[in-house]
Amino acid sequence: MKRLLVIDDVAVIRGFVKTALKELKIQVVEASGGKQGLEMHDTVPADIIICDINMPGVNGEEFLRTLREKGDQTPVIMLTAEGDKSVVGNLLKLGIQGYVLKPFKPAVLADRVQELLAGTAPKTPAAPADPEADADGAEGASEDSAETPEAAAQPPASESPAAAG
DSSP, rough: OEEEEEEEEEEHHHHHHHHHHTTEEEEEEEEESSSHHHHHHHSOOOHHHHHHHHSSSSOOOHHHHHHHHTOOOOOOEEEEEEOOOOHHHHHHTTTSSSSEESOHHHHHHHHHHHHHHHTOOOOOOOOOOOSSSTTTOOOOOTOOOOHHHHHSSHHHHOHHHHHHH
């Protein structure tokens, strides 16, 4: 069975991710921060990692940098509440397989994970759209978008995570 590691300092978000992925045939394990995530992944490696960017201690970017410096190329999807293009750009350079802006729709995250599991995900996620665009009108800053070439072409939906489940 495939194993997914979700790293977020907020237990509610970790629970929301687990719920979003409940239909997939995968084992989901949780870490409350980057340091714990690295330790867990070293002990029993995950097939996919979903990691928050903003966490106390070892944040998502530090987690990813450490992982890649070890030569570990496990697919990583980053979660973020902000659409900061420079932060996302740095993460793309470090080799993330995509990012999802919070709040997100469960189906968006589940589809992205399924693509990675099936090997049908694009090798390189879409770069952020217009770095000069502001957050409330920026393409790619939709609150429920997963940044991949396919997702970037989709119009944003208005359903909120609370209404979705």
